[in-house]
Amino acid sequence: MRERLAELWHFFLANLRASYFGAFLLGVFLLTEVVTVPLISRYDFIFLCAIAFQACALLFRFEKPREFLVILIFHVLATGMELFKTNPQIGSWSYPGLASGTFVLGTVPLFTGFLYSAIGSYISRAFTFLRLSYENFPSHVHLWVLATLIYVNFFTHHYLFDIRYVLFAYVLVLFWKTQVHFRVYRQERSMPFLATAALTALFVWIAENIGTFTSIWLYPNQLDQWELVGFSKMGSWFLLLVLSFALVSIIYREKLVRGKR
Numbered sequence: 001m002r003e004r005l006a007e008l009w010h011f012f013l014a015n016l017r018a019s020y021f022g023a024f025l026l027g028v029f030l031l032t033e034v035v036t037v038p039l040i041s042r043y044d045f046i047f048l049c050a051i052a053f054q055a056c057a058l059l060f061r062f063e064k065p066r067e068f069l070v071i072l073i074f075h076v077l078a079t080g081m082e083l084f085k086t087n088p089q090i091g092s093w094s095y096p097g098l099a100s101g102t103f104v105l106g107t108v109p110l111f112t113g114f115l116y117s118a119i120g121s122y123i124s125r126a127f128t129f130l131r132l133s134y135e136n137f138p139s140h141v142h143l144w145v146l147a148t149l150i151y152v153n154f155f156t157h158h159y160l161f162d163i164r165y166v167l168f169a170y171v172l173v174l175f176w177k178t179q180v181h182f183r184v185y186r187q188e189r190s191m192p193f194l195a196t197a198a199l200t201a202l203f204v205w206i207a208e209n210i211g212t213f214t215s216i217w218l219y220p221n222q223l224d225q226w227e228l229v230g231f232s233k234m235g236s237w238f239l240l241l242v243l244s245f246a247l248v249s250i251i252y253r254e255k256l257v258r259g260k261r
Helices: 002-018 020-034 042-059 065-085 112-129 140-156 164-175 193-213 233-248
Strands: 133-135 179-182 189-192
Touching: 002 020, 002 112, 020 042, 020 112, 020 193, 042 065, 065 112, 065 140, 065 233, 112 193, 112 233, 140 164, 140 233, 164 193, 164 233, 179 193, 189 193, 193 233
Parallel strands: none
Antiparallel strands: 133 179, 179 189
16 A cells, blocks of 8 residues: 555656646746736736746756757747637637737737647656656657647638547547556556546646636636636647647657557
């Protein structure tokens, strides 16, 4: 029993270290919900905090340059998607404090790219702190075709047929046999990739509820009164995590060759 508790504790610590950027951003959200920062807008403060955090992470070598590369790629792709989704003609969500911000691009405060970067940062750092490797990993050709379709569908489903159920089926076929191996204590453990992605999507959904509860961004049904983000959003986050994993795989290809099919 003591051995199992010790392993759970190490698993918690490893995940905490891997998710330190996301945890930092959530902490800033909560702080600015209860404390008004003088002389600067809330969104600008969050943006500058994220910039300072990344600068310190690189300066003190908490983050490797290749991990920062992942964050940069995520930021660019995410900002593009945010500009589309927050366009008044689409209106998937909005940022109520946008008018007071300086670091703003169109309908998007610039800190928003870091929200997606935090997911990429977690996946990237998990390779180190959870010592990840994969068995029966699908070919990179299939992975990139899937990732491209996921990203494109985030845009096109507003105008054309939503293919997310086809994408779910594609993910299921590709990753059905894929196992994630990890070690946080003395013994190597494994679990199905699909279960790992689903659990991670659940935690992202929880973080999203914290973000909307603190009014960082709001969905149309939350403008008058906050309510829980619909559980159906889990599907979107699940697909986004698969896309995120494809991007992270650029720099961790050597970890994906264990029993590759």
